[in-house]
Amino acid sequence: MLYRENGQFKSTYREDQQLFPILQDRVFMLGLLVFAFGVVPFIASDYVFKAVLIPWLILALAAVGLNILVGYCGQISLGTAAFMAVGAYAAYNLFIRIPGLNFVAILFIAGFIAALVGMLFGIPSLRIKGLYLAVATLAAQFFMDWVFARVKWFTNYNPSGSVAPPAIDMLGWTVDAPVEKYLFVLAIVAVFSLAARNLTRSAIGRAWMATRDMDVAAEVIGIRPVHAKLTAFGVSSFFAGVAGALWGFVHLGAWEPLAFNINLSFNLLFMIIIGGMGSILGSFLGSAFIVLMPILLNQVLPALGGLFGIHVDTALVSHVELMVFGALIVFFLIAEPHGLARLWAIGKEKLRLWPFPH
């Protein structure tokens, strides 16, 4: 009843092609943004900012990047964490070697460096496909781990190999309070998600999807596979690089190569599989699932035990956390193999019929 597009006539192409053609969607998105920018900063605690919202948003951004590559262009990659690491270390080196550079500029340059590296490691995709490509991108992961652990220049000759950049300072604004960090990350993520959403609707996005669906057919209708695949690698790594720089600078504050190890790559891949391949929304949902669920379980279990007067010790909590988390992944994949984003879409379709289903 509420969610129905009856009576919304589109009289121009512009109206028909806009980002959210249905009024309710526009209102909802606008409301969400107003809520995120205007209300959340006043109601959330420091803990929620630092341990929940910031990591969620940053990893969602990385997942959006990976989704462009895997979900839209169909090239499986296991090297996302490596491209994040490139972004983080590039940002760190720009930060200490070029004093006074604006952090937004640093983010963009770091993203471009990551994009270049991503395209370099994307070259094999022109010849190999599917799981073989996944193995090839694994090389990026191991290579970057090695580079940042061994080449001392990247860590500014820090004996421990751990780097710790100072707080972000932009035009006199020091981003150090949790709220400021949150707003900064939110702004970046919002802009980039919008860009990603538009990219996927453009000519290049259609080229990616055509390549994903059948690359031979795509080539026949005039899409250059080299161009489509390499741009997908580039754009995806750009997103990953920006997310990596944010992860290091804003979330961790100090990091070592281990922070960007293969586990993170796998987690990002799980995020888009659970969230939904080929969906920007899915990246956010999947990231929420992977980031928040362990934290939630970790806090809920002792409290639940407390309700029944049982003392749940720390080791048991983390074991149960792993088991429940694994079971939930299996459950969601069985319930909806196309991810949480598909559940959302089904929900919307149901809502259209409500309250008079056929």
Add this chain to the structure above:
Amino acid sequence: MKQRLGQWMKASVLALAGVSAGSAVAQSANEIFVPVLVYRTGAYAPNGTPWANGFVDYLKLVNERDGGVNKVKLAFEECETGYATDRGVECYERLKSKKPVGVNPLSTGITFALTEKVAADKIPLFTTGYGRSESVDGSVFAWNFPLMGTYWTAADILVQHVSKKGSLKGKKIALVYHDSPYGKEPIPVLEEHAKKHGFELLKLPVTHPGVEQKSQWLQIRQARPDYVFLWGWGVMNSTAVKEAIAVSYPRLQMYAVWWAAAEPDVVSSENSAKGYNGLALGHSAENDRPVHKDIAKFVYDKGNGTGKKEEIGQVLYNRGMISAAMVVEAIRTAQKKHGNRVVTGEEVRWGAENLNIDAARVKAMGMEGMIQPIKTSCADHEGARSARIHTWDGKNWSYTSEWYSSDQKMLAPMVKAAAAKYAADKKITPRDCSKEK
């Protein structure tokens, strides 16, 4: 589907309600809160668990026996980090709201990540026997307390010990280290010593979690170094000992840092590990001191023990216990100045900086012979810097050397330089220690 989603929503709402109820119970206003970051699962659990048991048992003991620190009870809560930096940061943020007076991250990686955060949140960071070595300089690292010995101290003492056995000129020393900030800490000091003594330093990194070390030990087999220094943690240690046995590298020539010289590392190889040496951070596996008897009496006999009773007094158990004792002593010192009440993190920082644990106090703590007298100041956050070697005889650890103290002539300038670099990077103005009171 809708129904299922509904159930799911209901469950999560219930769960959230549970969380808020649970955290409300945990603490009351007249208790001092000490967070306990631990790892009882994963690849580092064999070493993390005894440490956590010792830490928690000591806090329980203080509450049971003395009714708290000067009658102010201690509250604590564990949080599992799994030795992962991001989880550690999350734990810290989670427990921060309870106004902790000191954090023990038990991970050098987490220490690095928290160093800046604790300064902003005004919570002292206790890293007893680990942490970043340059944080000895309290004028720059006001909130870090690498008490009783850093890795630079450890590396220096190990070199002193082996150089006593004969000149190191032309010899080879292999450092098998955990490829993380923890393992890399001793490298600058060992490199400095290599230049000074003229030995060759082979650096053999082992990647997390450390169960795969075949190639490193093959290199050792080929290069035949005169000594192997082991800087491992968790399963990496026991794996290293087994690999050494497999390539028949003499255990007598192996020397481990104090984190790689405990029961979990050698028990699985038992007799074959005989002769394996490690640093003892003041203490070894003492289990007969008054403090142990008190823990057995006040904690375990009342059914409140965290671990198994027979594990009281293992090396890492003692380390955890002493780490907790350091926090308690810092609280006590802070109370001396500010009165016997619930002290804040800022006041405990002052307490940690003005620790003065003399021999009489060590005896009163029931830890005679386990810790050296500790005296900290603004310029020195380490407090004590001596250790000896203990050796595994197949059943027990026993001391096999005299006390060594680290060579301050060499280390002090290195600490100063590294701290100054950090201060410059972070734009921190060092405090003037002559004005601190």
